Amino acid sequence: MMGHINNLVVEMVRDSLGAEAVDRLFAEAGLEARRYQPEVIYPEEEFQALFRGAQAVFGVAADAAEEAFAGYFMKRSPEMFPAIFEQAGSARGLIERIPTIHRNFPASASQGDYRDKVVITESRPERIVLHYMSPNQLCETLQHVAKITLDYFGERGAVRETSCQKDGAPHCNIVVEFHGAKEPVGA
Ligand code: HEM
Numbered sequence: 001m002m003g004h005i006n007n008l009v010v011e012m013v014r015d016s017l018g019a020e021a022v023d024r025l026f027a028e029a030g031l032e033a034r035r036y037q038p039e040v041i042y043p044e045e046e047f048q049a050l051f052r053g054a055q056a057v058f059g060v061a062a063d064a065a066e067e068a069f070a071g072y073f074m075k076r077s078p079e080m081f082p083a084i085f086e087q088a089g090s091a092r093g094l095i096e097r098i099p100t101i102h103r104n105f106p107a108s109a110s111q112g113d114y115r116d117k118v119v120i121t122e123s124r125p126e127r128i129v130l131h132y133m134s135p136n137q138l139c140e141t142l143q144h145v146a147k148i149t150l151d152y153f154g155e156r157g158a159v160r161e162t163s164c165q166k167d168g169a170p171h172c173n174i175v176v177e178f179h180g181a182k183e184p185v186g187a
Helices: 003-017 019-029 044-058 062-080 082-088 091-104 108-113 139-152
Strands: 118-124 127-132 155-163 172-181
Touching (some): 003 019, 003 062, 062 082, 062 139, 091 139, 091 172, 139 155
Antiparallel strands (some): 118 127, 127 172
């Protein structure tokens, strides 16, 4: 996992619970406290340990941690990468760009270690189908991020998972539907 995501886990804990909780996070994870290079790919086990550590300091189960992380990710991402959101212009525009965003993120030194985890297998105006395959099993995060993306762009839509790696499927199959702009309030 790229250091950018590891840093976001650490920052979520710091923003919600304070600096002292970050020490507990690394202790729970069994890792030395550190800052990650955003564009370097670190071992997946390190991310998994950090995420388990975050669950422990928040005292929540994995699904609640994924929902919280998705919210944090979508709060910070437009602040950190405004141009990506501007260029995407719509929920569909952002979802369609995921593989390119991810592929272009790692530093050249890490490019050889990069593997696509989110791929688009169908792209039509009204829906996009994603395959997600990862040892990190963040399909709940993916779905929450997709839902928040619809909200961010003021759109209606639906997100559902039709098969899941956690149930033994070769990949998670996630369908995102685009139903157009939300009605203005009071209309
Ligand atoms: C500004 C937009 C975005 C940026 C900068 C970004 C960046 C990243 C980066 C750097 C990673 C680490 C990838 C790796 O190490 O393999 C990642 C992972 C991930 N991203 Fe994005 N992303 C963006 C948008 C999205 C969107 C819109 C979704 C879903 C709707 C998404 C879903 C995911 C998921 C599920 C992972 C975890 C992959 C794993 O299992 O390790 N991302 N993202």
